[in-house]
Amino acid sequence: MTTLLEELEQERIRPETEHRLLLCGGIPCTSLGCKKVKEALEEELQAQGAAGEVPLEVVGCIGDCSMGPAVIVYPEGIIYQKLKPEDARTIVREHIVNGRVVESLLHRDPQSKEILRRREQLPFYRGQTRLVLRNCGVISPHIDEYLKYRGYAALARALAELTPEQVIEEVKISGLRGRGGGGFPTGRKWEMMRASPGDEKFIICNADEGDPGAFMDRNILEGDPHSVIEGMIIAGYATGARQGYIYVRAEYPIAVRRSQEAIAQAREKKFLGENILEKGFSFNIEIRIGAGAFVCGEETALISSIHGTRGDPNPRPPFPAQKGLWGKPTLINNVETLANIPLIVLHGGSRFAELGLEGASGTKVFALAGKINHTGLVEVPLGTPLRTIIFDIGGGIPGNKKFKAAQTGGPSGGCLGPEHLDLPVDYQSLQEAGSMIGSGGLIIMDEDTCMVDIARFYMDFIQDESCGKCTPCRIGTKRMLEILEKITAGKGEEKDLETLQQLALLLKNGSLCGLGRSAPNPVLSTLHRFREEYLAHIRDHTCPAGVCRSLTRLRIIEDKCRSCGICARICPAAAISGARGKPYVIDPEKCSDCLRCLEECPFDAISRGGERVAAPMD
Amino acid sequence: MAVKSARETELYHQLTRALEKYKGKSGVLIAALQEAQQIFGYLPRQVMIHVANELTIPLAEVYSVVSFYSLFSTVPVGLHRLEVCMGTACYVRGAEKLLQGLQDKLGLKPGEVSADGRFSIATTRCTGACGAAPVIKVGDELYGGMNEEGLDRLIKELKQ
Ligand SMILES: Cc1cc2nc3c(=O)[nH]c(=O)nc-3n(C[C@H](O)[C@H](O)[C@H](O)COP(=O)(O)O)c2cc1C
Numbered sequence: 001m002t003t004l005l006e007e008l009e010q011e012r013i014r015p016e017t018e019h020r021l022l023l024c025g026g027i028p029c030t031s032l033g034c035k036k037v038k039e040a041l042e043e044e045l046q047a048q049g050a051a052g053e054v055p056l057e058v059v060g061c062i063g064d065c066s067m068g069p070a071v072i073v074y075p076e077g078i079i080y081q082k083l084k085p086e087d088a089r090t091i092v093r094e095h096i097v098n099g100r101v102v103e104s105l106l107h108r109d110p111q112s113k114e115i116l117r118r119r120e121q122l123p124f125y126r127g128q129t130r131l132v133l134r135n136c137g138v139i140s141p142h143i144d145e146y147l148k149y150r151g152y153a154a155l156a157r158a159l160a161e162l163t164p165e166q167v168i169e170e171v172k173i174s175g176l177r178g179r180g181g182g183g184f185p186t187g188r189k190w191e192m193m194r195a196s197p198g199d200e201k202f203i204i205c206n207a208d209e210g211d212p213g214a215f216m217d218r219n220i221l222e223g224d225p226h227s228v229i230e231g232m233i234i235a236g237y238a239t240g241a242r243q244g245y246i247y248v249r250a251e252y253p254i255a256v257r258r259s260q261e262a263i264a265q266a267r268e269k270k271f272l273g274e275n276i277l278e279k280g281f282s283f284n285i286e287i288r289i290g291a292g293a294f295v296c297g298e299e300t301a302l303i304s305s306i307h308g309t310r311g312d313p314n315p316r317p318p319f320p321a322q323k324g325l326w327g328k329p330t331l332i333n334n335v336e337t338l339a340n341i342p343l344i345v346l347h348g349g350s351r352f353a354e355l356g357l358e359g360a361s362g363t364k365v366f367a368l369a370g371k372i373n374h375t376g377l378v379e380v381p382l383g384t385p386l387r388t389i390i391f392d393i394g395g396g397i398p399g400n401k402k403f404k405a406a407q408t409g410g411p412s413g414g415c416l417g418p419e420h421l422d423l424p425v426d427y428q429s430l431q432e433a434g435s436m437i438g439s440g441g442l443i444i445m446d447e448d449t450c451m452v453d454i455a456r457f458y459m460d461f462i463q464d465e466s467c468g469k470c471t472p473c474r475i476g477t478k479r480m481l482e483i484l485e486k487i488t489a490g491k492g493e494e495k496d497l498e499t500l501q502q503l504a505l506l507l508k509n510g511s512l513c514g515l516g517r518s519a520p521n522p523v524l525s526t527l528h529r530f531r532e533e534y535l536a537h538i539r540d541h542t543c544p545a546g547v548c549r550s551l552t553r554l555r556i557i558e559d560k561c562r563s564c565g566i567c568a569r570i571c572p573a574a575a576i577s578g579a580r581g582k583p584y585v586i587d588p589e590k591c592s593d594c595l596r597c598l599e600e601c602p603f604d605a606i607s608r609g610g611e612r613v614a615a616p617m618d
Numbered sequence: 619m620a621v622k623s624a625r626e627t628e629l630y631h632q633l634t635r636a637l638e639k640y641k642g643k644s645g646v647l648i649a650a651l652q653e654a655q656q657i658f659g660y661l662p663r664q665v666m667i668h669v670a671n672e673l674t675i676p677l678a679e680v681y682s683v684v685s686f687y688s689l690f691s692t693v694p695v696g697l698h699r700l701e702v703c704m705g706t707a708c709y710v711r712g713a714e715k716l717l718q719g720l721q722d723k724l725g726l727k728p729g730e731v732s733a734d735g736r737f738s739i740a741t742t743r744c745t746g747a748c749g750a751a752p753v754i755k756v757g758d759e760l761y762g763g764m765n766e767e768g769l770d771r772l773i774k775e776l777k778q
């Protein structure tokens with residue numbers, strides 16, 4: 001029996017004989033200079049007289065951001081990565097004009113030295129199951145391309161062959177759970193929404209993607225906006241809503257533009273608007289743009305924000321499905337959740353349920369970033385071991401450093417350590433390990449990352465983003481942050497750790513919304529897993545990873561200093577002062593940590609790190 | 619109130635015209651303020667008052683929205699606003715050092731504008747380019763894989 005992925009691949013094969021260039025236009029590639037590569041390609045195509053004949057399409061993120069800018073050349077499907085403008089010209093001259101693949105620009109496996117030509121052969125893609133990302137980076141985001149790959153066929157099937165109840169049944173059979181962080185069964189949510197009385201109902205696509213370090217939803221909207229729009233229309237049909245909103249964060253201008261264009265294209269082709277496909281169902285979509293607030297990803301706060309006010313959350317119940325936007329029943333689903341819907345409706349819920357695990361079916365897209373060789377979007381079946389994602393697909397840690405932790409779930413999640421590498425990544429296992437899948441952010445940390453500092457970083461973020469409506473979150477996050485700052489400054493005491501635990505409990509139990517309730521998670525999980533590191537800061541006044549500035553400051557060792565004055569002369573920040581006969585001193589406020597003094601001192605009198613002060617507990 | 623310059627008067631006219639389409643509608647305040655910020659570059663008190671009056675919304679409500687969302691600025695920004703991403707991926711890849719380097723090179727602190735009005739520094743929330751961390755945002759452009767040399771090149775480019 002063929003798998004769903006194989007079935008999709010077969011649909012995808014179209015007889016291609018002509019050359020066609022796909023250039024990655026994902027944001028990382030753009031920021032790494034893909035514009036110059038594009039100009040070079042265009043100029044060279046022009047110079048070779050092939051400008052009109054060989055199409056050059058800018059597509060959404062191809063996948064592996066660390067290898068950008070990248071180009072795929074069809075019909076062969078050859079992938080060229082890390083391109084410079086000169087390389088782009090060579091590709092046009094050699095590959096396009098002379099028909100010779102430019103082997104010197106192809107990826108070579110570091111171990112076997114084998115040349116890998118096609119995208120599917122590269123380790124980064126080989127280990128993936130790209131269902132949600134089936135179109136991302138492979139076709140242009142235009143509706144004509146989407147239609148070539150059975151785009152809107154699921155909508156046609158739903159409207160022609162299935163009742164709303166049957167659509168919901170398929171979604172229930174699929175076992176799909178929300179991909180926005182909560183993991184609530186999507187079919188059940190739709191059923192509740194359908195049952196909710198009211199003649200006016202709304203669908204909201206949550207594209208706020210607040211987790212700093214996550215970019216799945218951005219890339220789906222930029223690379224394949226129609227899959228999300230199709231999912232929304234089907235959701236509208238199934239639940240009885242006629243109006244949808246996509247709430248996108250303002251930091252994603254290209255996602256906003258692509259969604260707008262896609263909506264206009266869908267309207268033109270009559271997939272949106274009145275009497276869709278002449279089946280008597282009408283649906284429209286509008287875009288709402290956020291203004292920068294993490295809490296607005298939370299569903300009740302998001303609704304407040306669409307109302308045009310502060311994004312304050314509200315107590316649930318009433319749930320949005322009962323009383324949401326403008327007080328009407330409202331269904332809120334994440335971008336990736338919705339992008340799964342066309343697959344389920346077209347191929348059947350049971351086909352979808354074959355993937356992944358019992359209770360966690362399908363795939364999940366992860367945004368792999370941080371201290372990892374291959375950064376980018378990784379889609380794997382739920383239940384794939386963490387090790388496969390980090391080492392087989394992500395290529396491991398750069399510079400032969402040691403893997404220390406994987407952060408999942410962002411500011412609401414926690415850290416997994418080396419002992420979790422063989423853990424299957426799914427909702428339950430991660431929760432049991434003290435973290436969560438979250439929306440799919442996956443940040444890898446190596447031995448040079450300080451876990452206390454990471455806990456402080458997240459608390460700083462959350463404290464800043466707390467809306468201030470409820471007291472436990474408003475004040476609790478501030479107090480927790482103060483303690484973490486104290487510890488990273490080398491002024492912590494052991495009893496602080498207990499206070500942190502107590503405050504954490506208070507926030508978990510007393511906060512109004514999920515933001516406050518999950519805010520202590522990064523602290524709790526690092527305290528649990530990396531307690532020694534906290535103790536090193538407190539007892540030994542050292543930061544083992546060498547990150548915390550107050551504990552890794554440069555200082556002059558009095559006994560060794562001969563007052564030669566070299567350091568003061570070479571210091572670019574004029575941070576060192578002193579006089580003949582007395583040891584020199586470094587002003588930590590001015591020091592920019594350039595290390596020049598450390599390198600130049602003839603007497604090795606400059607060192608890093610705090611003095612070991614006897615702590616009260618010693 | 620200080621006398622408005624001719625240019626300012628023109629900007630206020632522009633704002634009045636822009637606000638026309640929002641009048642009498644609900645749920646439009648955020649969009650209206652975004653447009654106002656685009657016209658003025660930031661939202662000084664006088665602009666907030668203008669929006670409040672035009673849309674007949676209490677000033678307190680306007681201010682509550684402006685102070686809530688991080689994309690609204692109540693202080694002026696430079697012609698080139700260099701924003702260092704402080705998302706997790708950028709942070710673990712050395713965003714803090716980048717911010718320090720930028721401050722040293724421009725002699726500015728976050729929130730300050732250079733004397734010639736050309737530069738200001740800020741931090742930004744994750745821009746979704748985490749795959750190319752650390753990232754700096756200038757206007758709508760993103761620059762990934764940033765380091766010390768990258769900063770020098772970028773500043774030189776912008777100074778021209
Ligand atoms: C503080 C906070 C932030 C959230 N941010 C997001 C987000 O950025 N994107 C998202 O889809 N869901 C986010 N959620 C979850 C939403 O409240 C909601 O559960 C989700 O959008 C439902 O869609 P799903 O069932 O398809 O996952 C957040 C929740 C909380 C408590």
Ligand code: FES
Pocket residue numbers: 212213214703704705706707708709743744745746747748749751752753
């Ligand atoms: S963390 Fe900097 S772009 Fe995402």
